[in-house]
Amino acid sequence: MELKTYISLVLRDKKRRELLLLIALSILLVFILILTMFQKKQEFKRLRYVLCPNCHYKGMQEVGKIEGSRCPKCKAQLGYDWKCIECEYEFSLLRTPILGKMTKKEISKYRINESSCPKCGSKRTFPKKLPGK
Numbered sequence: 095m096e097l098k099t100y101i102s103l104v105l106r107d108k109k110r111r112e113l114l115l116l117i118a119l120s121i122l123l124v125f126i127l128i129l130t131m132f133q134k135k136q137e138f139k140r141l142r143y144v145l146c147p148n149c150h151y152k153g154m155q156e157v158g159k160i161e162g163s164r165c166p167k168c169k170a171q172l173g174y175d176w177k178c179i180e181c182e183y184e185f186s187l188l189r190t191p192i193l194g195k196m197t198k199k200e201i202s203k204y205r206i207n208e209s210s211c212p213k214c215g216s217k218r219t220f221p222k223k224l225p226g227k
């Protein structure tokens with residue numbers, strides 16, 4: 095039997111047509127599921143290292159959830175795991191909210207001051223990189 099005649103035969107049959115529609119719908123559903131799973135995975139990638147200023151516990155936390163997250167060991171406020179390029183000192187950095195009105199320039203100056211190294215005062219400090227980045 096030729097494929098063309100086979101398809102027309104299948105399409106003529108109501109039950110088979112319904113079955114085909116069902117298969118098409120389930121493929122679509124699986125496709126949507128994979129797509130949402132992929133999106134969740136991408137969100138999951140936005141992780142940062144966190145460091146406890148009290149007991150030096152290290153972990154990972156999602157961006158946006160770091161402020162207000164507590165150390166699982168001693169319940170202290172967790173900060174970003176920050177590192178100084180100059181003296182390699184590692185410290186816990188907690189971003190404080192901007193109070194009052196500030197220009198963009200003032201905010202960036204404030205952020206740089208905030209993240210300067212507590213040991214040597216260097217402004218060349220960066221968040222500790224995640225593996226494979």
Ligand SMILES: [Zn+2]
Binds near residue numbers: 148150151166167169
């Ligand atoms: Zn702790």
Ligand SMILES: [Zn+2]
Binds near residue numbers: 180
């Ligand atoms: Zn330093």
